[in-house]
Amino acid sequence: MSLTSSTQRFGLVALIERIKERVRKTRGPLTPPVTLEYRHVFVMPTKFGVCFGFLLVLMLLGGLNFNNNMALMLVFLLGAMTQMTSLLAYRNLVGLRIDNIISDAVFCGEDARFKIFISNPGRQKRYTLSAGFKQAQDCRDFNPSARESVTLHMPSQKRGWVAMPVFRLETRFPLGLFKAWSWIFPNTSCLVYPEPAKTFPPLPISGQGESGQAKKGDGDQVHGLRKYQQGDSRHRIAWRASARHDKMYSLEMETPRDESCELNWDLLQGYDAESRLSVLTAWVLEADRRQLTYSLKMPLESIATGQGAGQRVRCLEMLALYPA
Amino acid sequence: MTSLFRRRKKRSAINLLDQQSSLWVIATLVFSMLPQWASMPVHLMLITLLPVVWRLLAAFGHWKPMPMLVRVLAAAVAVAVLVLTYGGIMGRRAAVSMLVLMLAMKLLETFTIRDARVVVSLSLFVCATQFLFSQELPMILYIVACVLTALTALMVLQRREAFQVLPEPPESSHQIRSELGFGLRLMLMALPIGIAFFMLFPRWGSPLWGMPENALDAKTGLSDSMSPGSIQGLFMDDSPAFRVSFQGDVPRQSEMYWRGPVFWDFDGASWKSSYLSRNLPAVKKPDPNKALFRYEVQMEPTEQRWLFALDYPALTPKGARMSIDYQLISRRSITQLRSYTMASDPLFSDKSELPQVIRRTAVELPKGFNPRTRQLISDWQAETASDSEMVARALRYFNQQQFHYTLNPPLLSDDTVDEFLFDTREGFCEHYASAFTVMMRMAGIPARVVTGYMGGWNSEFGDYTLVRQSDAHAWSEVWIKGSGWTRIDPTAAVAPERVERGSVSSLAERRYFFDFEWLRDSKNAFDLLQRGWNQWVIAFDAGRQSSMFSQFGWGLWGAGKLVVALMVVLLLASMCFVWLLPWLMKVFAARQLDPVQREWLRFRQKLSKANIEAPDSSTPTELAGIANSQLKYSGNVINRIVELYLHCRYSASAGELNELSEMVQQFQPRRLQT
Numbered sequence: 002m003s004l005t006s007s008t009q010r011f012g013l014v015a016l017i018e019r020i021k022e023r024v025r026k027t028r029g030p031l032t033p034p035v036t037l038e039y040r041h042v043f044v045m046p047t048k049f050g051v052c053f054g055f056l057l058v059l060m061l062l063g064g065l066n067f068n069n070n071m072a073l074m075l076v077f078l079l080g081a082m083t084q085m086t087s088l089l090a091y092r093n094l095v096g097l098r099i100d101n102i103i104s105d106a107v108f109c110g111e112d113a114r115f116k117i118f119i120s121n122p123g124r125q126k127r128y129t130l131s132a133g134f135k136q137a138q139d140c141r142d143f144n145p146s147a148r149e150s151v152t153l154h155m156p157s158q159k160r161g162w163v164a165m166p167v168f169r170l171e172t173r174f175p176l177g178l179f180k181a182w183s184w185i186f187p188n189t190s191c192l193v194y195p196e197p198a199k200t201f202p203p204l205p206i207s208g209q210g211e212s213g214q215a216k217k218g219d220g221d222q223v224h225g226l227r228k229y230q231q232g233d234s235r236h237r238i239a240w241r242a243s244a245r246h247d248k249m250y251s252l253e254m255e256t257p258r259d260e261s262c263e264l265n266w267d268l269l270q271g272y273d274a275e276s277r278l279s280v281l282t283a284w285v286l287e288a289d290r291r292q293l294t295y296s297l298k299m300p301l302e303s304i305a306t307g308q309g310a311g312q313r314v315r316c317l318e319m320l321a322l323y324p325a
Numbered sequence: 326m327t328s329l330f331r332r333r334k335k336r337s338a339i340n341l342l343d344q345q346s347s348l349w350v351i352a353t354l355v356f357s358m359l360p361q362w363a364s365m366p367v368h369l370m371l372i373t374l375l376p377v378v379w380r381l382l383a384a385f386g387h388w389k390p391m392p393m394l395v396r397v398l399a400a401a402v403a404v405a406v407l408v409l410t411y412g413g414i415m416g417r418r419a420a421v422s423m424l425v426l427m428l429a430m431k432l433l434e435t436f437t438i439r440d441a442r443v444v445v446s447l448s449l450f451v452c453a454t455q456f457l458f459s460q461e462l463p464m465i466l467y468i469v470a471c472v473l474t475a476l477t478a479l480m481v482l483q484r485r486e487a488f489q490v491l492p493e494p495p496e497s498s499h500q501i502r503s504e505l506g507f508g509l510r511l512m513l514m515a516l517p518i519g520i521a522f523f524m525l526f527p528r529w530g531s532p533l534w535g536m537p538e539n540a541l542d543a544k545t546g547l548s549d550s551m552s553p554g555s556i557q558g559l560f561m562d563d564s565p566a567f568r569v570s571f572q573g574d575v576p577r578q579s580e581m582y583w584r585g586p587v588f589w590d591f592d593g594a595s596w597k598s599s600y601l602s603r604n605l606p607a608v609k610k611p612d613p614n615k616a617l618f619r620y621e622v623q624m625e626p627t628e629q630r631w632l633f634a635l636d637y638p639a640l641t642p643k644g645a646r647m648s649i650d651y652q653l654i655s656r657r658s659i660t661q662l663r664s665y666t667m668a669s670d671p672l673f674s675d676k677s678e679l680p681q682v683i684r685r686t687a688v689e690l691p692k693g694f695n696p697r698t699r700q701l702i703s704d705w706q707a708e709t710a711s712d713s714e715m716v717a718r719a720l721r722y723f724n725q726q727q728f729h730y731t732l733n734p735p736l737l738s739d740d741t742v743d744e745f746l747f748d749t750r751e752g753f754c755e756h757y758a759s760a761f762t763v764m765m766r767m768a769g770i771p772a773r774v775v776t777g778y779m780g781g782w783n784s785e786f787g788d789y790t791l792v793r794q795s796d797a798h799a800w801s802e803v804w805i806k807g808s809g810w811t812r813i814d815p816t817a818a819v820a821p822e823r824v825e826r827g828s829v830s831s832l833a834e835r836r837y838f839f840d841f842e843w844l845r846d847s848k849n850a851f852d853l854l855q856r857g858w859n860q861w862v863i864a865f866d867a868g869r870q871s872s873m874f875s876q877f878g879w880g881l882w883g884a885g886k887l888v889v890a891l892m893v894v895l896l897l898a899s900m901c902f903v904w905l906l907p908w909l910m911k912v913f914a915a916r917q918l919d920p921v922q923r924e925w926l927r928f929r930q931k932l933s934k935a936n937i938e939a940p941d942s943s944t945p946t947e948l949a950g951i952a953n954s955q956l957k958y959s960g961n962v963i964n965r966i967v968e969l970y971l972h973c974r975y976s977a978s979a980g981e982l983n984e985l986s987e988m989v990q991q992f993q994p995r996r997l998q999t
Contacts, residue, residue, distance in 0.1 A: 049442050057447050060453045063530050068661070070863050071456040071465060075472070079449065079523035081515035082476075084895060088902050089511075129487035140487045175507065176476065177483035178443070
């Protein structure tokens with residue numbers, strides 16, 4: 002439930018939404034790291050709580066009418082317990098500390114995941130604390146002095162930075178008659194890379210004219226296993242694999258070719274901007290998988306030739322944040 | 326349409342119960358309906374049991390819910406059977422049975438958390454309704470257990486609901502035992518507020534809607550007719566009829582005749598009260614100022630309308646009237662505990678002439694019955710001169726002939742009095758009273774049968790007298806010219822010990838298998854508790870409430886003021902709970918030491934007991950040195966303790982802590998003999 006969508010609605014629902022928003026804003030904003038204080042915690046009866054209260058009123062009327070003291074006592078006891086559970090729900094939430102929220106980058110179309118670290122500084126155990134944007138997505142018990150993480154996810158629809166929406170921590174402990182909740186306004190964003198194209202033109206490899214295959218044979222990097230052949234060096238024998246399969250295997254080594262490719266925006270004529278980004282993303286992933294060195298050239302900026310995880314992240318970030 | 330249906334189905338699939346929560350819900354329902362269930366006829370019992378069993382099997386076998394049609398049909402059939410059995414759903418038992426039955430049927434479709442919560446809530450409602458039938462201590466304890474179960478069920482449901490977002494709920498760190506303990510703590514926390522509400526909540530002086538008739542399972546106690554065997558049935562029943570606390574003198578056992586229904590009409594087999602006597606008001610009443618005994622009666626519900634008082638009642642309780650034969654008849658039937666103040670004058674008698682109408686009723690007998698008795702009486706009539714001589718003659722007859730007082734008299738057929746007087750000669754108070762009254766009427770002496778209770782158990786500690794159903798008794802009253810209605814107890818002529826010692830002690834035989842003296846004693850002791858509870862809690866009503874306020878010097882509080890007071894109570898309790906309790910917990914926790922420190926202090930205490938004193942500033946190792954030099958203890962032990970302590974302090978390990986605490990436990994320092 003994003004803040005902008007609700008303001009566009011009209012009628013009673015919109016009004017309630019607006020009031021809710023106002024309350025949230027005046028009581029907040031709660032941006033981690035934050036410790037939940039009493040003014041951050043809202044307590045309201047749940048639907049079940051309201052029905053239960055109604056039942057208690059019925060029982061009360063019956064007890065009063067028949068002047069049945071034990072029925073009255075039962076009603077008062079249940080009523081007092083109901084009241085106590087509202088305080089228990091409140092106490093279950095108040096004092097929690099939301100330390101920080103981290104989020105790893107995802108590709109568009111995947112779920113953006115937010116890992117929220119929450120610690121329970123108090124001495125009391127806290128039960129069934131659930132977190133979610135609109136509906137609860139994760140739930141935990143918190144031992145005293147424990148630190149736990151809950152993970153929220155939401156579908157990513159656009160590349161670029163996606164801000165984590167407002168989420169709530171909620172508990173209906175102990176009987177489900179009352180819910181206590183807090184709205185948290187995180188300042189965390191998730192980076193969404195463009196969705197890699199499923200089909201894409203081959204990598205524009207511009208090595209030393211040879212095929213894109215790395216040369217097998219001697220080298221520094223392990224490529225795979227092959228059957229032992231006479232003449233293979235003893236150091237190359239894959240002892241563990243051999244033992245497992247009762248057959249001799251030796252490691253196949255390869256030397257990465259000094260191949261490089263220039264992933265150029267301009268190579269992709271005939272695609273629209275987003276498709277180009279998709280293809281470039283797919284190329285980056287492919288080049289990375291094949292351990293090529295590659296550079297990325299975009300209309301406005303470019304990344305020099307490089308290799309490995311750092312290069313991949315740099316390239317993907319640039320693609321993600323390419324101005325639309 | 327299909328998409329809507331599918332969506333709904335999918336949504337409900339989220340909130341499904343698991344086995345554990347299903348079992349708790351079923352347990353809650355079964356517990357709360359058990360007392361009601363036990364009172365049902367057998368076929369209804371079975372009908373109620375069926376859905377419960379099915380649901381249990383479904384929980385274990387992971388069955389699907391039954392089709393809608395089957396459920397509706399089953400419910401319809403069950404309701405039809407119930408209505409046929411009870412003849413409607415009016416009356417409390419029938420209404421509550423209906424509730425229980427429907428709730429059991431609800432189990433058939435209880436597969437979601439929402440439905441489960443409905444079942445648990447309504448189970449609590451059923452619990453409350455059980456207090457309509459009994460408010461005694463065992464019932465209260467039972468309902469407390471039911472509420473605990475319900476709380477646990479709600480807790481389990483809440484956890485189930487919260488954790489369904491996870492594919493695999495966490496290892497239940499929250500065990501059932503701790504849930505029960507939590508429920509109990511919650512109850513204890515709520516208890517002060519509950520009690521405050523109980524005392525302060527405005528009560529209604531009179532009910533808004535009427536009390537359904539036949540509130541209790543059956544009418545208990547004496548009834549509006551007496552046939553052979555009716556009192557005998559009561560004789561097996563040790564439940565309390567009423568409790569009396571006397572102000573001042575307590576009458577002797579043999580003087581305690583508690584007057585109840587009075588019978589005038591005899592049809593040859595049974596005695597009935599007459600319309601006339603029931604509806605004519607008492608003409609001449611005893612003077613309350615001359616009454617010898619003053620007392621408070623706390624009467625258990627009977628579903629009847631008689632109030633009991635010692636002969637002869639001088640006061641008429643509120644909402645009751647006194648009939649011409651001194652029965653106290655309540656306007657409404659007594660469906661709950663009732664207290665009234667009473668005064669009695671045993672010496673009272675109305676000596677005025679008997680009106681003709683009443684005299685005629687009092688000598689009337691069915692024609693053609695009991696010819697042998699009639700013959701006997703006419704023989705006597707020839708020999709006796711006055712009515713009082715006739716009475717004495719009859720009593721002598723009972724006393725001198727071989728009559729037996731027994732609980733198991735043989736059955737009598739047509740001429741009941743004849744057979745009793747000449748053939749069987751074995752009977753119970755009702756036989757004697759009936760036969761004697763018939764004999765008197767044959768002699769033309771106005772006579773009537775009075776039923777009630779005789780005697781009672783005087784509690785040594787409770788300062789009250791308990792009258793049980795088994796104290797039921799029947800006697801006669803005859804009208805003698807010059808002295809008016811006079812009480813004659815023919816049973817006393819046969820079995821004087823019945824009058825002296827009470828009904829149960831006068832029997833040689835045991836009434837039933839578990840009829841032991843010590844059991845009766847413990848029942849009496851328990852009654853003390855029950856009576857206090859009745860007096861202070863069950864009988865609390867609008868009147869008591871206002872008198873409580875005036876005792877506190879608050880005067881009469883209006884409803885508005887009470888509501889404000891209740892709000893204040895709630896607020897204070899909440900504040901205590903939110904601020905005071907955590908603060909106290911913090912203070913207490915600060916006092917608690919960590920376990921390593923605790924063991925170390927124990928060790929040092931043991932040392933100082935053995936007079937090993939070391940300056941506070943000394944390090945543990947120095948302390949070990951001092952201790953080793955002065956104790957004949959093996960140095961290894963002390964060194965090991967110190968070493969363990971240091972280890973625990975600086976590198977935590979649970980195993981070492983256990984070893985430390987064990988070693989400190991076994992450490993018994995003794996000084997070196999010097």
